[in-house]
Amino acid sequence: MPSQPSVISPDLIPAELYPVINALCAVSIDVAAVIAKGPLGQSLGSQVGENTDGDAQKALDVLADEMFEGALREANVRWYASEEQETVLTLDPAGKYALAIDPLDGSSNIDVNVSIGTIFSVFDAKDEAEASFLRPAREQLTGGYILYGPSCCLVVTFGSGTQQYVLDPDTKQFVLVEKAMSVPATSKEFAINASNYRHWSKPVRTYIDECLAGKEGPRGKDFNMRWVGSLVAETHRILTRGGIFLYPRDGRPGYENGRLRMIYECAPIAFVIEQAQGGATDGETPILDLAADTLHGRTPLIFGSAEKVAAVAAHHELSE
Ligand SMILES: O=P(O)(O)OC[C@H]1O[C@](O)(COP(=O)(O)O)[C@@H](O)[C@@H]1O
Ligand SMILES: [Mg+2]
Ligand SMILES: [Mg+2]
Known part of the structure; x- marks a missing residue:
């Protein structure tokens, strides 16, 4: 030291x-x-x-x-x-x-x-x-x-x-x-590994389809996309200029709960984001209300500008 x-x-x-x-x-x-x-x-x-x-x-x-x-x-x-x-x-x-x-x-x-x-x-x-x-x-x-x-x-x-x-x-x-970082309440940027599109559930596909439809689509504006491949870098961008990050569950074997681990990744990122007025959910429940059931357990993670996270959660509710 x-x-x-x-x-x-x-x-x-x-x-x-x-x-x-x-x-x-x-x-x-x-x-x-x-x-x-x-x-x-x-x-x-x-x-x-x-x-x-x-x-x-x-x-x-x-x-x-x-x-x-x-x-x-x-x-x-x-x-x-x-x-x-x-x-x-x-x-x-x-x-x-x-x-x-x-x-x-x-x-x-x-x-x-x-x-x-x-x-x-x-x-x-x-x-x-x-x-x-x-x-x-x-x-x-x-x-x-x-x-x-x-x-x-x-x-x-x-x-x-x-x-x-x-x-x-x-x-x-x-x-x-x-002293007090704040996630901008809204933004025109989303982050997801789009190579997995064919494996996603309907709510996630619907949300991303709406973003891709741009001005002509139901969201009425053009979106930009980013995917760094480092959760820390995506989090920092979102804390700075807003946006949404999604690592959902998907149909690939081993991805039933997404890729990111609850205790090492999702929980701390959700804490940082909620304390900066953003939202973090697994699609249904705020991440901070969840508990890992195993040490290396994974959970879907959707976080970012509160308005965007709410929009994805609404799609999940509609599909139930
Ligand atoms: O390669 P993929 O499937 O897009 O996954 C990228 C995600 O995997 C991770 O690299 C997983 O973290 P580790 O590098 O700690 O295993 C995240 O940082 C990143 O968001
Ligand atoms: Mg690691
Ligand atoms: Mg990691």
């Missing part, structure tokens, strides 16, 4: 959680430096194995996981649940918190120099490891992400607004730049 604090302007960070956030920031400064070396450093994008979900594990997935696990041992974290680990690890038996992490989000973008990130979520630790995570997402104490993009930033909520901190490369510290 560096001698200087890794995140300054900490007045909005609850004192008890500061060591956790500070440790996450300290590691992310090192992760950002590793990423910035690109092909000058070690080969980060090569496949080194598979995780429990059968996803390809890249060298940087494993390295980032090891780096966060190591640093969080001294940050009052009792239970550590990682997308890259099969079971929950005990870090500090006396620790107060249970931390879930997607150490490296957007793995397919590692070797193409496109934005990637880290997503995290913290609960109070219970005596049982798994029970600390398999509970309503609304019980999170904090949730957020670090984006390794053209600039590196931390976006985080503690339940009273969503804040943004940016890493100053000169001082190597995260500095508060926005």
Whole structure:
């Protein structure tokens, strides 16, 4: 751990959680430096194995996981649940918190120099490891992400607004730049992996068909589309200029609940988005009212500008 604090302007960070956030920031400064070396450093994008979900594990997935696990041992974290680990690890038996992490989000973008990130979520630790995570997402104490993009930033909520901190490369510290982020209520942008169109359910197809119909369609305006392939980058764009993101369930084997994991990805992103006046649902229920039933369980995720999320939810209701 560096001698200087890794995140300054900490007045909005609850004192008890500061060591956790500070440790996450300290590691992310090192992760950002590793990423910035690109092909000058070690080969980060090569496949080194598979995780429990059968996803390809890249060298940087494993390295980032090891780096966060190591640093969080001294940050009052009792239970550590990682997308890259099969079971929950005990870090500090006396620790107060249970931390879930997607150490490296957007793995397919590692070797193409496109934005990637880290997503995290913290609960109070219970005596049982798994029970600390398999509970309503609304019980999170904090949730957020670090984006390794053209600039590196931390976006985080503690339940009273969503804040943004940016890493100053000169001082190597995260500095508060926005106290209360707000998702624009409406926008003309949607994000979905349209290559799966033929596998989608009727409500999702209907909604996207309406967007594609543009001015002449029922929504009466032209839309734009984006798909980065890194959830953190899509989230940051939507927090900044609005829009909607959809990773729905679809008809492919293994995609019955979509692709994204509840505790490592959907819950923290939903927390950040709701605290910025946006919406996040699985199509029927707000994500924050759901609980994962297994550690690596997935859920459909639809989030963004409140008005757009409501429109998709309405399609789901109509089709019931
Ligand atoms: O390749 P697809 O099916 O479009 O999926 C893209 C999604 O998968 C993810 O990369 C999954 O995250 P990981 O990289 O952590 O496995 C998301 O960041 C992204 O939104
Ligand atoms: Mg991910
Ligand atoms: Mg990942």
